[in-house]
Amino acid sequence: MNLFDASLTVNLAGISLANPLIAASGCYGYGFDYRRWIDPGDWGAIVVKGTTLRPRTGNPPPRLVETPSGMLNAIGLQNPGIDFFLKSIRPQLPELQCPVLVNIAGETLEEYRQLAAILNSVTEVSGIEVNISCPNVKRGGVSFGGDPALVEELIGLVREVYRLPLIVKLSPDAGNIVSVAEAAWRAGADALSLINTIKGMVIDVQKRRPVLGNITGGLSGPAIRPVAVRAVWEVSAAVSIPVIGMGGIMQADDALEFILAGACAVAIGTANFINPAVAREISQGLRQYLCDHGFSHYRELIGAARP
Amino acid sequence: MLPDHNLIPHLIHQCTLIEINKVAENWYRLKLQAPAAAAYAEPGQFVHLRAGSASDPLLRRPFSIHNADSRANEIWLLIRVAGKVTSALAGLSPGGIINILGPLGTGFPVPDDEGSALLVAGGIGLAPLYFLTLRRQAAALPTELLLGGLTGNALPDDSFFFRDGVHPLIATNDGSRGYRGTAADLLEMRLQSGIRPTRIFACGPVSMLARVVELGRNCGLPVYVSLESFLACAVGACLGCAFPFKTDDHIEYRRVCRDGPVFSGEEACFELV
Numbered sequence: 001m002n003l004f005d006a007s008l009t010v011n012l013a014g015i016s017l018a019n020p021l022i023a024a025s026g027c028y029g030y031g032f033d034y035r036r037w038i039d040p041g042d043w044g045a046i047v048v049k050g051t052t053l054r055p056r057t058g059n060p061p062p063r064l065v066e067t068p069s070g071m072l073n074a075i076g077l078q079n080p081g082i083d084f085f086l087k088s089i090r091p092q093l094p095e096l097q098c099p100v101l102v103n104i105a106g107e108t109l110e111e112y113r114q115l116a117a118i119l120n121s122v123t124e125v126s127g128i129e130v131n132i133s134c135p136n137v138k139r140g141g142v143s144f145g146g147d148p149a150l151v152e153e154l155i156g157l158v159r160e161v162y163r164l165p166l167i168v169k170l171s172p173d174a175g176n177i178v179s180v181a182e183a184a185w186r187a188g189a190d191a192l193s194l195i196n197t198i199k200g201m202v203i204d205v206q207k208r209r210p211v212l213g214n215i216t217g218g219l220s221g222p223a224i225r226p227v228a229v230r231a232v233w234e235v236s237a238a239v240s241i242p243v244i245g246m247g248g249i250m251q252a253d254d255a256l257e258f259i260l261a262g263a264c265a266v267a268i269g270t271a272n273f274i275n276p277a278v279a280r281e282i283s284q285g286l287r288q289y290l291c292d293h294g295f296s297h298y299r300e301l302i303g304a305a306r307p
Numbered sequence: 308m309l310p311d312h313n314l315i316p317h318l319i320h321q322c323t324l325i326e327i328n329k330v331a332e333n334w335y336r337l338k339l340q341a342p343a344a345a346a347y348a349e350p351g352q353f354v355h356l357r358a359g360s361a362s363d364p365l366l367r368r369p370f371s372i373h374n375a376d377s378r379a380n381e382i383w384l385l386i387r388v389a390g391k392v393t394s395a396l397a398g399l400s401p402g403g404i405i406n407i408l409g410p411l412g413t414g415f416p417v418p419d420d421e422g423s424a425l426l427v428a429g430g431i432g433l434a435p436l437y438f439l440t441l442r443r444q445a446a447a448l449p450t451e452l453l454l455g456g457l458t459g460n461a462l463p464d465d466s467f468f469f470r471d472g473v474h475p476l477i478a479t480n481d482g483s484r485g486y487r488g489t490a491a492d493l494l495e496m497r498l499q500s501g502i503r504p505t506r507i508f509a510c511g512p513v514s515m516l517a518r519v520v521e522l523g524r525n526c527g528l529p530v531y532v533s534l535e536s537f538l539a540c541a542v543g544a545c546l547g548c549a550f551p552f553k554t555d556d557h558i559e560y561r562r563v564c565r566d567g568p569v570f571s572g573e574e575a576c577f578e579l580v
């Protein structure tokens with residue numbers, strides 16, 4: 001079989017992707033910053049930075065610290081707000097030549113509903129990813145994502161006003177991620193993204209103070225991969241909507257772990273910081289794997305690790 | 308055959324280390340074979356580098372371009388050993404491979420006039436200002452480099468500078484070399500003697516930068532500072548390296564990696580970092 005016969009195309013909750021690799025929210029700006037290294041069209045889709053109704057200044061520095069095989073971030077959803085997005089970013093999105101999803105975050109149920117209603121009429125945006133799992137903001141974020149009843153209410157409200165593909169992004173900090181996933185599914189989510197970062201902290205022993213300005217931050221990178229693979233394994237068994245897996249994917253084998261655990265697509269965040277061409281390398285690596293093992297489509301591998 | 312990093316034009320390079328010298332206590336100068344970076348580098352820009360492929364340490368590290376020679380296809384880095392990656396770099400031998408992204412960031416403003424400049428370097432802050440000195444001297448622009456260090460052997464010796472035709476004014480905290488004091492003290496001294504450059508450029512610790520900006524303000528002189536922060540992506544995408552600036556009445560965060568690392572010092576909120 002020829003390398004390029006190996007197919008990576010996928011229809012994800014109604015969005016057709018050239019490959020199952022998605023640029024993870026908050027790690028890829030609005031899709032333009034990495035164009036010197038990689039054609040945005042090398043991605044299956046790009047999820048833009050968490051967007052809120054009003055502009056947010058973000059958290060005080062330091063916002064980052066490296067940890068063993070990972071990093072903590074506490075950006076605090078710094079973003080210019082939905083109006084700026086519509087006016088200044090939206091007209092440029094077609095240049096990216098791949099589907100774009102907007103990650104939305106609110107402090108109240110009403111804010112999520114309003115954001116979804118606004119984006120419902122934006123043709124340049126293929127879908128939304130509802131972030132109920134950000135660990136770095138005082139209101140909203142993870143405080144919504146932990147309570148299945150609240151998640152069901154929230155996603156129900158969003159579903160009423162949003163017709164296009166609706167993805168819900170979950171956190172392992174939610175306690176029982178499976179119950180939260182089931183609640184989002186019942187409320188009408190078309191797909192689930194998991195995992196968001198895991199809340200953590202680092203203390204500077206010389207200064208005897210927390211390193212991050214926000215005290216705590218979200219852990220990402222290879223350090224969280226086993227937690228993420230476990231979450232995908234459990235959630236994909238419990239729901240019958242597609243699961244997008246993420247957390248520490250650095251190379252093709254890591255992406256394969258998620259796919260074998262049950263993910264229909266994978267998102268890549270932190271790895272872009274280390275290798276801006278990572279998406280291209282992983283799609284080549286996936287093709288090579290399919291070729292070497294005699295599969296013609298990666299679909300055959302989804303959930304294949306399950307006995 | 309699958310394409311690899313090397314085939315991506317210009318901006319991710321596998322570079323060979325050509326030469327490495329210890330130039331002061333804990334300081335090393337590295338010369339890298341890096342044709343594209345050498346061709347495009349501007350003073351104040353940096354490279355984001357990685358030596359090895361382990362997941363710990365995970366992130367790349369930023370280093371200013373200390374000199375670029377497009378004929379020899381070389382860039383130089385000047386590195387102070389501070390932790391994991393810098394000690395690994397110090398232990399490399401010629402022939403070693405370093406992976407770099409860059410040149411990245413917004414460097415020092417290219418002078419639009421023939422104005423004179425005072426360059427104020429605190430310690431390893433010398434790295435980018437040395438490149439600026441060389442470029443300005445090559446363009447015959449009046450340039451004076453002021454350099455501060457803790458003690459004499461914390462700074463490179465005279466031959467390091469003289470062979471490039473650079474003649475810095477030096478101060479050390481303990482007075483073991485040059486004047487007794489700091490780089491900011493040297494600036495104050497030069498300003499007091501009536502020198503009025505068109506611009507001041509500075510790189511060094513935050514406390515020094517805050518004082519340099521104030522000294523400049525008192526004389527009505529524009530000060531450009533090269534700032535540091537923790538960087539993850541280094542291309543402007545992750546917003547991790549934000550540095551606070553005051554605009555009107557509110558705080559606004561700008562990206563050290565992309566909007567900087569060089570900024571006009573006037574609005575930087577040094578007291579908040």
Ligand SMILES: Cc1cc2nc3c(=O)[nH]c(=O)nc-3n(C[C@H](O)[C@H](O)[C@H](O)COP(=O)(O)OP(=O)(O)OC[C@H]3O[C@@H](n4cnc5c(N)ncnc54)[C@H](O)[C@@H]3O)c2cc1C
Pocket residue numbers: 353364368369370371372385386387388389390391392393394431434435534535536537538563568
């Ligand atoms: C734009 C830019 C240009 C730079 N140019 C140079 C240069 O030319 N030469 C040079 O020697 N250094 C330069 N630095 C600083 C350099 O990036 C850090 O010293 C380096 O990342 C430390 O890595 P490490 O693995 O050796 O240390 P680590 O093991 O990561 O850390 C050791 C200690 O240093 C602290 N630290 C690490 N990174 C930073 C940072 N970015 N800012 C402040 N403290 C930090 C840590 O908190 C820790 O206490 C620059 C930084 C920036 C942002």
Ligand SMILES: Cc1cc2nc3c(=O)[nH]c(=O)nc-3n(C[C@H](O)[C@H](O)[C@H](O)COP(=O)(O)O)c2cc1C
Pocket residue numbers: 024025026027049050051073075077103131134169195196197219220221222224246247248249267268269270271545547
């Ligand atoms: C710097 C940074 C910013 C992030 N911002 C967001 C965000 O705005 N919204 C969101 O849903 N997830 C955000 N995330 C989480 C990522 O999208 C992803 O879920 C997580 O980092 C795990 O994947 P990774 O290990 O490949 O990075 C952010 C992660 C990082 C590292």
